[in-house]
Amino acid sequence: MHAVLNVALPVFAIILAGFLSGKMRLLGPASSEALNKYVYWMALPALLFVGTARRPLAELLNWPFIGAFLGAMLAVYLLGAVLGRLLHGEKSPIMCMQGLTACFSNTGYMGIPLFVAAFGTDNLGPPILATVIMSAIMVGIAVIWLELARSHGHGLGKTVVQVGTAISKNPLILSTAAGMAWSFLLPGVDLPRPVITFCELVGAGAGPCALVAIGLFLSTRRLNANLGEISWIVALKLLLQPVLTWYLIEALFPMDPFWASSAIILAALPTGALTFVVAQQYEMYVERTSAAILISTILSTVTLSYLLALYAPPA
Known part of the structure; x- marks a missing residue:
């Protein structure tokens, strides 16, 4: 109960404050765009860089975590695409978006702030690793799928180059790669104090700004x-994915309790806003993606509160 009151309630209260500010027109579309750009280009990269540079590389490359978290996500992705075909007769591009919406966790904008509140800034390894998986692997798979569907199977080489170029410009990937490079090349050497202070000051805004x-x-x-379609997509995201993650941990990928509970919590996060970005980019599935983000975020107040009550340390 302490975790619900001390972690989940403040996190969702900040989201509610942002929601009410938008409804009351205290903060308009320009504010939303500015906050998003600040979080995406400055705050999260600073937090990711200092978080990875100050940790041993072996801690960040936690293969059991990757196996359980990514394995469950890929299974839900495939199941969501198949259900889209069986239940709604959708074609390949829409199937891709249904699967992506059903499995894509909001690790950057919600997972990292949640972990800062629940576990502290010294325990950001799991959400950092999960964010890299989401940004590089899952978005990459979706873009390749959509480009192949658009080109009817031609131009795979060009598609791969386009995906690689997009990933190489992603500030979340670049900052994480830079931090990992520091950790690998200078093991045991801490960052200069001014760099740490800069990253901590800028990164401190990531949580509240992202939630607003x-x-x-x-x-x-x-x-x-x-709503029928959105219901089964949200059920896959908030219920099946964390259950599958738990099963893979128990059956195939045992790990220490903190990383195990982190994988389950991250799998239970609502649908991430990057799915909406992909939908807008390809001009398809936009309304359904935004509805899934909205409903899954609202319902996650219940599911995440339950998981935090189970796994978060007592206050």
């Missing part, structure tokens, strides 16, 4: 979507 940005985003969304 989520609330502002949700305040602009309307449920113009098939």
